[in-house]
Amino acid sequence: MNLIVAADANWAIGKDGDQLCYIRADLKRFQALTKGHGVILGRRTLATFPGGKPLKNRENIILSTQEGFTVEGAVVCASLEAALAAAPPDSFVLGGESVYRQALPYCERAYVTKIHKAFPADRYFPDLDQSPDWEIETQEGPFLEEGLRFTYVTYHRRGGRISKM
Numbered sequence: 001m002n003l004i005v006a007a008d009a010n011w012a013i014g015k016d017g018d019q020l021c022y023i024r025a026d027l028k029r030f031q032a033l034t035k036g037h038g039v040i041l042g043r044r045t046l047a048t049f050p051g052g053k054p055l056k057n058r059e060n061i062i063l064s065t066q067e068g069f070t071v072e073g074a075v076v077c078a079s080l081e082a083a084l085a086a087a088p089p090d091s092f093v094l095g096g097e098s099v100y101r102q103a104l105p106y107c108e109r110a111y112v113t114k115i116h117k118a119f120p121a122d123r124y125f126p127d128l129d130q131s132p133d134w135e136i137e138t139q140e141g142p143f144l145e146e147g148l149r150f151t152y153v154t155y156h157r158r159g160g161r162i163s164k165m
Helices: 024-034 043-047 080-086 097-106
Strands: 002-007 012-015 038-042 059-063 074-077 092-095 109-115 134-145 148-157
Touching: 002 012, 002 024, 002 097, 012 097, 024 092, 024 109, 024 134, 024 148, 038 043, 038 097, 043 059, 059 080, 074 080, 080 097, 092 097
Parallel strands: 002 092, 002 109, 038 059, 038 092, 059 074
Antiparallel strands: 109 148, 134 148
Protein backbone atom coordinates (compact mmCIF):
# COMPACT_ATOMS: atom_id res chain seq x y z
CA MET A 1 0.00 0.00 0.00
CA ASN A 2 1.07 3.59 -0.63
CA LEU A 3 0.28 7.00 0.75
CA ILE A 4 0.37 10.45 -0.76
CA VAL A 5 0.59 13.71 1.14
CA ALA A 6 1.60 17.36 0.81
CA ALA A 7 3.42 18.65 3.88
CA ASP A 8 5.04 21.95 4.77
CA ALA A 9 8.51 22.54 6.21
CA ASN A 10 7.26 21.36 9.65
CA TRP A 11 5.37 18.34 8.25
CA ALA A 12 2.07 20.18 8.72
CA ILE A 13 -0.73 19.03 6.41
CA GLY A 14 -3.82 21.04 7.30
CA LYS A 15 -5.57 23.79 9.17
CA ASP A 16 -9.24 24.20 10.05
CA GLY A 17 -10.31 21.18 7.98
CA ASP A 18 -8.52 22.09 4.75
CA GLN A 19 -5.16 21.75 3.05
CA LEU A 20 -2.53 24.38 3.76
CA CYS A 21 -2.34 25.45 0.11
CA TYR A 22 -3.16 24.23 -3.37
CA ILE A 23 -0.45 23.74 -5.96
CA ARG A 24 -1.75 22.98 -9.46
CA ALA A 25 1.26 20.85 -10.41
CA ASP A 26 0.85 18.82 -7.22
CA LEU A 27 -2.85 18.27 -7.89
CA LYS A 28 -1.98 16.96 -11.38
CA ARG A 29 0.64 14.64 -9.89
CA PHE A 30 -1.87 13.44 -7.30
CA GLN A 31 -4.37 12.66 -10.06
CA ALA A 32 -1.80 10.84 -12.20
CA LEU A 33 -0.50 8.71 -9.32
CA THR A 34 -3.86 7.73 -7.82
CA LYS A 35 -6.03 7.33 -10.94
CA GLY A 36 -7.17 3.75 -11.37
CA HIS A 37 -6.16 2.78 -7.82
CA GLY A 38 -8.06 2.34 -4.60
CA VAL A 39 -7.98 5.27 -2.19
CA ILE A 40 -8.49 5.16 1.56
CA LEU A 41 -9.51 8.35 3.33
CA GLY A 42 -11.39 9.66 6.29
CA ARG A 43 -14.87 11.18 6.21
CA ARG A 44 -13.57 14.68 6.95
CA THR A 45 -11.04 14.45 4.12
CA LEU A 46 -13.84 13.42 1.77
CA ALA A 47 -15.72 16.57 2.79
CA THR A 48 -12.84 18.68 1.38
CA PHE A 49 -13.20 17.17 -2.11
CA PRO A 50 -15.24 19.07 -4.73
CA GLY A 51 -18.88 18.63 -3.77
CA GLY A 52 -17.80 16.28 -0.96
CA LYS A 53 -17.98 13.46 -3.52
CA PRO A 54 -15.68 10.46 -4.02
CA LEU A 55 -12.91 10.73 -6.60
CA LYS A 56 -13.73 9.48 -10.09
CA ASN A 57 -11.83 6.55 -11.63
CA ARG A 58 -10.79 5.24 -8.23
CA GLU A 59 -12.20 2.74 -5.76
CA ASN A 60 -13.04 5.02 -2.80
CA ILE A 61 -12.92 3.54 0.69
CA ILE A 62 -14.06 5.95 3.37
CA LEU A 63 -13.28 5.49 7.07
CA SER A 64 -16.05 6.64 9.37
CA THR A 65 -17.39 5.55 12.72
CA GLN A 66 -20.44 7.79 12.26
CA GLU A 67 -23.52 5.57 12.55
CA GLY A 68 -25.45 5.25 9.29
CA PHE A 69 -22.91 7.21 7.22
CA THR A 70 -23.09 6.23 3.55
CA VAL A 71 -21.56 7.66 0.40
CA GLU A 72 -22.78 6.94 -3.10
CA GLY A 73 -19.92 5.52 -5.14
CA ALA A 74 -17.81 4.51 -2.13
CA VAL A 75 -17.40 1.75 0.41
CA VAL A 76 -17.68 2.99 4.01
CA CYS A 77 -15.71 1.11 6.66
CA ALA A 78 -15.84 1.62 10.41
CA SER A 79 -12.23 0.50 11.00
CA LEU A 80 -8.87 0.54 9.30
CA GLU A 81 -8.87 -3.26 9.39
CA ALA A 82 -12.09 -3.35 7.35
CA ALA A 83 -10.76 -0.72 4.95
CA LEU A 84 -7.53 -2.65 4.37
CA ALA A 85 -9.53 -5.82 3.72
CA ALA A 86 -11.69 -3.97 1.16
CA ALA A 87 -8.83 -2.10 -0.54
CA PRO A 88 -6.75 -3.37 -3.45
CA PRO A 89 -3.08 -3.88 -2.43
CA ASP A 90 -1.91 -0.95 -4.60
CA SER A 91 -4.22 1.54 -2.89
CA PHE A 92 -3.22 5.01 -1.71
CA VAL A 93 -3.94 6.45 1.72
CA LEU A 94 -5.09 10.08 1.32
CA GLY A 95 -5.52 11.21 4.93
CA GLY A 96 -6.34 12.98 7.12
CA GLU A 97 -3.98 13.02 10.05
CA SER A 98 -5.49 10.16 12.07
CA VAL A 99 -5.92 7.94 8.99
CA TYR A 100 -2.29 8.53 8.00
CA ARG A 101 -1.09 7.66 11.51
CA GLN A 102 -3.16 4.48 11.62
CA ALA A 103 -2.24 3.34 8.10
CA LEU A 104 1.45 4.29 8.01
CA PRO A 105 2.64 0.94 9.44
CA TYR A 106 0.91 -0.83 6.52
CA CYS A 107 2.43 1.32 3.77
CA GLU A 108 5.57 0.52 1.83
CA ARG A 109 5.88 3.75 -0.16
CA ALA A 110 5.12 7.40 0.62
CA TYR A 111 4.79 10.08 -2.07
CA VAL A 112 5.43 13.37 -0.29
CA THR A 113 5.22 16.85 -1.74
CA LYS A 114 7.47 18.86 0.55
CA ILE A 115 6.48 22.51 0.54
CA HIS A 116 9.46 24.71 1.46
CA LYS A 117 7.45 27.04 3.69
CA ALA A 118 5.89 26.81 7.14
CA PHE A 119 2.16 27.52 7.44
CA PRO A 120 -0.08 27.96 10.48
CA ALA A 121 -1.48 24.47 11.02
CA ASP A 122 -3.37 22.14 13.32
CA ARG A 123 -2.78 18.80 11.53
CA TYR A 124 0.56 17.07 11.03
CA PHE A 125 2.13 14.09 9.29
CA PRO A 126 4.92 12.07 10.95
CA ASP A 127 8.42 13.32 10.02
CA LEU A 128 9.70 10.53 7.77
CA ASP A 129 13.17 12.11 7.66
CA GLN A 130 13.52 11.38 11.39
CA SER A 131 12.05 7.86 11.22
CA PRO A 132 14.43 4.89 11.16
CA ASP A 133 11.76 2.97 9.22
CA TRP A 134 11.83 5.19 6.12
CA GLU A 135 14.43 6.34 3.60
CA ILE A 136 14.37 8.53 0.51
CA GLU A 137 14.04 6.64 -2.74
CA THR A 138 13.83 9.55 -5.21
CA GLN A 139 13.65 13.35 -5.22
CA GLU A 140 12.48 15.70 -7.97
CA GLY A 141 12.79 19.45 -7.88
CA PRO A 142 12.69 21.90 -6.34
CA PHE A 143 9.90 23.43 -8.39
CA LEU A 144 8.32 26.86 -8.14
CA GLU A 145 4.65 27.76 -8.60
CA GLU A 146 3.13 31.11 -7.66
CA GLY A 147 5.98 31.85 -5.28
CA LEU A 148 5.88 28.46 -3.54
CA ARG A 149 8.90 26.17 -3.73
CA PHE A 150 8.25 22.45 -3.41
CA THR A 151 9.99 19.12 -3.97
CA TYR A 152 8.56 15.69 -4.73
CA VAL A 153 10.13 13.10 -2.44
CA THR A 154 9.34 9.40 -2.61
CA TYR A 155 10.17 7.39 0.50
CA HIS A 156 10.19 3.62 0.87
CA ARG A 157 10.09 1.53 3.98
CA ARG A 158 13.47 0.14 5.02
CA GLY A 159 13.83 -3.61 5.15
CA GLY A 160 10.21 -4.41 4.29
CA ARG A 161 8.99 -4.21 7.92
CA ILE A 162 5.35 -3.73 7.01
CA SER A 163 2.78 -4.56 9.68
CA LYS A 164 0.33 -7.30 8.82
CA MET A 165 -3.27 -7.47 9.98
